[in-house]
Amino acid sequence: MTGTTSPAEHAEASGHVAPASYHESGTVEAWNERYTTRGMVWGTDPNRFLADYATGLSPRRVLDLGCGQGRNAVWLATQGHRVTGIDLSPVAIEQARRMAADRTVEALFEVANVVEDWTPTPGSFDLVILSYLQLPPHDRRVAHAKATEAVAPGGTVWLIAHHSDNIADGVGGPPYPEVLFDERALAEDFSDLDLLRNEKVYRDVEGEDGLVRLAHDILLVATKPLEPEG
Numbered sequence: 001m002t003g004t005t006s007p008a009e010h011a012e013a014s015g016h017v018a019p020a021s022y023h024e025s026g027t028v029e030a031w032n033e034r035y036t037t038r039g040m041v042w043g044t045d046p047n048r049f050l051a052d053y054a055t056g057l058s059p060r061r062v063l064d065l066g067c068g069q070g071r072n073a074v075w076l077a078t079q080g081h082r083v084t085g086i087d088l089s090p091v092a093i094e095q096a097r098r099m100a101a102d103r104t105v106e107a108l109f110e111v112a113n114v115v116e117d118w119t120p121t122p123g124s125f126d127l128v129i130l131s132y133l134q135l136p137p138h139d140r141r142v143a144h145a146k147a148t149e150a151v152a153p154g155g156t157v158w159l160i161a162h163h164s165d166n167i168a169d170g171v172g173g174p175p176y177p178e179v180l181f182d183e184r185a186l187a188e189d190f191s192d193l194d195l196l197r198n199e200k201v202y203r204d205v206e207g208e209d210g211l212v213r214l215a216h217d218i219l220l221v222a223t224k225p226l227e228p229e230g
């Protein structure tokens, strides 16, 4: 499956010099600085694969973990969903709130570190989305376990991320192998769910040199089994 992408979704690929390590790039300060100085870093349109998946879904309670500046959460709110977005960057959350106000929709935005200081209410969302929340293995497992806990029986976890192959074969995304992942890691992380999709997807990304390259993403759609009657 291939989709086009807005250049802004790949601002990281063009011109920006990434910090030497994930450790430096993943702090609250680093995220705040990025969001303060670089405008709408990921653009204002929803991720293309999310739009493909969620267009036409009946209203749901949606949780967006690592929602950033709110492009996906606010779009989901415009589609009639009851949305909560969580991100560790107060700057991003402020920008997300402003975007929701500009589009005259309501969404709840909260500043929290999903790994360290957020506890999900079990089964409280029908759809949990994670869009490019790229974390090192321990943190990734914690975040994915919390996503699993937050989703209700019958509900869905939907995830898009940069695939491990993206560094060697793709374009954009973080240049730190430890925060990229593949089908195997996701199958383990979401082993309590029924996996409907767990596969590579591709996006065309146009670079500053005018050449179009393929970004390698991973897309997961997984549902939580209904509790047995009885």
Ligand SMILES: C[S@@+](CC[C@H](N)C(=O)[O-])C[C@H]1O[C@@H](n2cnc3c(N)ncnc32)[C@H](O)[C@@H]1O
Pocket: 026, 031, 042, 047, 065, 066, 067, 068, 069, 070, 071, 072, 086, 087, 088, 089, 092, 112, 113, 114, 115, 116, 130, 131, 132, 133, 134, 135
């Ligand atoms: C690549 S951005 C993607 C933002 C958004 N999901 C999107 O697709 O536009 C990753 C986001 O995850 C947030 N983040 C990273 N680690 C986090 C954590 N432990 N808890 C909450 N948010 C986190 C960052 O602040 C950043 O906004």
